[in-house]
Amino acid sequence: MRYISTRGAAPALDFENVTLTGLAADGGLYVPESWPHFSAEAIRKLAGLSYVDTAVEVMAPFVGDSLTREELRSLCTAAYGRFDHEAVTPLVQLDPTNWLLELFHGPTLAFKDVALQLLGLLFERFLSTRDTHLTVVGATSGDTGSAAIDALAGRAKVDIFMLHPLGRVSDVQRRQMTTVLAPNVHNIAIEGSFDDAQALVKAMFADQGFAGRFRLSAVNSINWARLMAQIVYYFYAAVRLGAPDRSIAFSVPTGNFGDVFAGYAAARMGLPVAKLIVATNVNDILHRALSAGDYSVGTVTPTAAPSMDIQVSSNFERLLFDLHARDGKALAATMAGFEASKTLAIPQAMRAQAADLFTSARIDADGMALAMRRAAEKSGQIIDPHTAIGLAAAHRADLGRDVPVVTLATAHAAKFRDAVERATGNRPHLPARVGNLFEREERYATLPATLDAIQGYIAERATPAR
Numbered sequence: 464m465r466y467i468s469t470r471g472a473a474p475a476l477d478f479e480n481v482t483l484t485g486l487a488a489d490g491g492l493y494v495p496e497s498w499p500h501f502s503a504e505a506i507r508k509l510a511g512l513s514y515v516d517t518a519v520e521v522m523a524p525f526v527g528d529s530l531t532r533e534e535l536r537s538l539c540t541a542a543y544g545r546f547d548h549e550a551v552t553p554l555v556q557l558d559p560t561n562w563l564l565e566l567f568h569g570p571t572l573a574f575k576d577v578a579l580q581l582l583g584l585l586f587e588r589f590l591s592t593r594d595t596h597l598t599v600v601g602a603t604s605g606d607t608g609s610a611a612i613d614a615l616a617g618r619a620k621v622d623i624f625m626l627h628p629l630g631r632v633s634d635v636q637r638r639q640m641t642t643v644l645a646p647n648v649h650n651i652a653i654e655g656s657f658d659d660a661q662a663l664v665k666a667m668f669a670d671q672g673f674a675g676r677f678r679l680s681a682v683n684s685i686n687w688a689r690l691m692a693q694i695v696y697y698f699y700a701a702v703r704l705g706a707p708d709r710s711i712a713f714s715v716p717t718g719n720f721g722d723v724f725a726g727y728a729a730a731r732m733g734l735p736v737a738k739l740i741v742a743t744n745v746n747d748i749l750h751r752a753l754s755a756g757d758y759s760v761g762t763v764t765p766t767a768a769p770s771m772d773i774q775v776s777s778n779f780e781r782l783l784f785d786l787h788a789r790d791g792k793a794l795a796a797t798m799a800g801f802e803a804s805k806t807l808a809i810p811q812a813m814r815a816q817a818a819d820l821f822t823s824a825r826i827d828a829d830g831m832a833l834a835m836r837r838a839a840e841k842s843g844q845i846i847d848p849h850t851a852i853g854l855a856a857a858h859r860a861d862l863g864r865d866v867p868v869v870t871l872a873t874a875h876a877a878k879f880r881d882a883v884e885r886a887t888g889n890r891p892h893l894p895a896r897v898g899n900l901f902e903r904e905e906r907y908a909t910l911p912a913t914l915d916a917i918q919g920y921i922a923e924r925a926t927p928a929r
């Protein structure tokens with residue numbers, strides 16, 4: 464399998480190099496050159512497989528010959544061995560048509576663990592045969608940061624610098640990052656928003672001298688390996704609910720468009736997906752884009768679902784690439800226009816094409832709180848604010864009684880205890896696996912959201928590539 468850039472001007476890479484590289488040198492994102500296809504028969508054969516076995520089957524075509532099947536299985540066994548549920552991503556039925564797919568059974572209580580536990584091991588495996596050092600730079604609105612730090616802390620040949628927006632992540636999220644005192648972990652609170660942090664990360668990749676000197680890599684969903692690992696749970700859940708003989712809809716709390724793009728990839732691979740419901744909070748650029756063609760950046764409003772307080776959604780570019788008939792040059796021009804004007808009008812024909820699979824909903828603070836209360840009262844489920852947005856969007860989409868709808872439960876309620884308590888009166892307990900989070904020392908730097916300040920900080924601490 465080869466990977467090509469959405470902007471058409473970066474070299475094609477194999478899986479090993481795409482994993483180590485992160486963002487393409489032309490500013491684009493890597494995507495598979497073609498989508499592997501799973502026939503109905505191949506999907507039927509996934510029935511009854513464990514999560515690890517499903518993961519090996521689904522990911523093997525993407526990994527190609529970068530790993531043997533046995534190596535891939537052994538990495539998956541180690542990654543998913545750290546989850547506290549035998550099913551890794553269990554389904555919970557709420558009513559005759561609605562399910563939750565619990566993605567928060569990993570070490571840091573959010574869906575990011577599913578991909579990042581594996582990515583940490585992939586980095587280690589690929590670096591073991593190279594004489595180089597990797598500097599991971601990442602941006603987080605709370606969950607990617609903690610999952611990436613857990614996955615990389617203490618690993619040889621890699622440093623991680625994680626930028627989060629000062630004061631805009633929950634206390635649990637912040638402490639999960641800042642109390643990890645391993646020498647290769649560097650937390651930076653920036654005086655700005657998540658979008659500022661993400662733009663700084665992309666600017667560091669664009670600075671070829673800096674990126675080459677430190678061999679930058681990514682743990683955000685700009686890294687293809689992240690999305691690849693997230694495709695697995697769409698297959699796993701759909702097969703459990705009757706695929707390939709039944710189509711399943713998924714409602715996905717969305718910020719950076721990574722998780723829902725993994726669902727799109729699953730559909731392109733042959734999984735019968737009835738609909739992908741893109742659920743946003745009031746930071747609704749994706750809802751505006753899909754429903755009205757208006758992909759224009761507004762100001763970020765802080766919400767009780769802070770991990771989705773995002774305006775510029777990295778992975779939307781991957782969908783736009785397919786909507787531009789995979790013409791990298793055409794998309795590069797579109798993205799240059801968007802980067803200059805912060806606005807993009809999506810033509811009606813592309814919107815119509817996207818609407819075959821995608822629908823969307825914007826859920827405000829009241830809708831989110833109502834969904835949390837309803838889940839507690841009707842189904843006895845204490846859900847987090849992000850999951851609540853997904854569930855509210857699933858109700859709003861109203862796909863009829865014949866379509867099973869799986870809402871992705873992207874975080875454990877305890878990560879957002881204050882918001883959950885305000886909405887439901889219940890204060891969720893932190894699971895024992897996070898340990899004595901509130902007694903541990905915190906360590907992080909606070910810096911202005913400028914490229915000079917961040918690069919200067921990193922250059923003083925990072926190890927040059929060789």
Ligand SMILES: Cc1ncc(COP(=O)(O)O)c(C=O)c1O
Pocket residue numbers: 573574605606607684716717718719720721722723770771849850873874
């Ligand atoms: C808990 C939670 N839910 C949903 C999202 C949105 O996912 P994505 O950015 O892949 O759209 C995030 C952040 O990415 C998150 O941390």
Ligand SMILES: N[C@@H](CCOP(=O)(O)O)C(=O)O
Pocket residue numbers: 602603604605606607608682683684685718719721770771777
């Ligand atoms: N919500 C995310 C934002 C970064 O998203 P990513 O999936 O691109 O890493 C977070 O929790 O940090």
